[in-house]
Amino acid sequence: MNTILFDLDGTLLSMDMILFEKLYFRELTDTFSDIMEPEKFAKNIWESTKAMVKNTEFRTNEEVFMEDFGKRLEADISVLKNRFDEFYDTRFLNVREAVHNIESIKESVKILKEKGYKIVVATNPMFPAKAIYHRIRWAGFDPEEFSYISTFETNHYCKPQLKYYEEILKDIEKSPVECLMVGNDVQEDLVAKNLGMKTYLITDNMLHRTEDAIITDYKGNYEDFFQFVKELPRADF
Incomplete structure (x- = not known):
């Protein structure tokens, strides 16, 4: 070995893990609150995550998630990527307390x-x-x-x-x-x-x-x- x-x-x-998920979804849904109501946004995150976990094709997890999530929000994928990118540089840091x-x-x-x-x-x-x-x-x-x-x-x-x-x-x-x-x-x-x-x-x-x-x-x-x-x-x- x-x-x-x-x-x-x-x-x-x-x-x-319970606190991490609570803080993560609080920060994430608030970041995207101008696009979608928080509860619905969180539900769509989970659904797109499930699609990613189930994927067996040779496609990156990012490709699978963003394609599924983009359809749910009917938004431009590049715009979503930029918003997520900014989130992980800023408000994601608040989950550290978990x-x-x-x-x-x-x-x-x-x-x-x-x-x-x-x-x-x-x-x-x-x-x-x-x-x-x-x-x-x-x-x-x-x-x-x-x-x-x-x-x-x-x-x-x-x-x-x-x-x-x-x-x-x-x-x-x-x-x-x-x-x-x-x-x-x-x-x-x-x-x-x-x-x-x-x-x-x-x-x-x-x-x-x-x-x-x-x-x-x-x-x-x-x-x-x-x-x-x-x-x-x-x-x-």
Whole structure:
């Protein structure tokens, strides 16, 4: 094993998901209030997000979302892109109060890099790069620290599709057996195991939407993961 894939929200970055969504939609719907009534706008965001998650064609998530969303608003896509772009530079920053960084996960990444592991941010690419980079910085990292970051603009599938993980493996030129996927979402992150990856479930901020048994190679809280990392050998290339 020589490559570690990290989920972002709830993993590298500890997050109160309920508060995050509340703040995010408050800021977003207010930004677009001159175009559409907030409740209807939020509903359309969710519907276009669903269309993006369901997409199986080789089209970027941005293309799928914007096409669907543009039809719902009957607005020019370029205008929407500019408005969203401005939002993520300004009012999106107000959702920071819903997150906080974790010292042990920062130390874990530091140790992994010192041991020679390739570090990837495998976040569900439903946000533009700049929004993802903001959250990476809020977690206490610099985007340049990571060899690969999945984003709205560059990736073509979403979790929990296996195509999402297959695309990352192709992009980073790694086989499943070389990788460990670390995440807090049972359905979205542990699915990587179906490709042959090892998985580590972070139990802090854990998301589990069904009653199905949890199948993972490793699991534990942030401190457990820190101890796990300390015991790992140097990366095997």
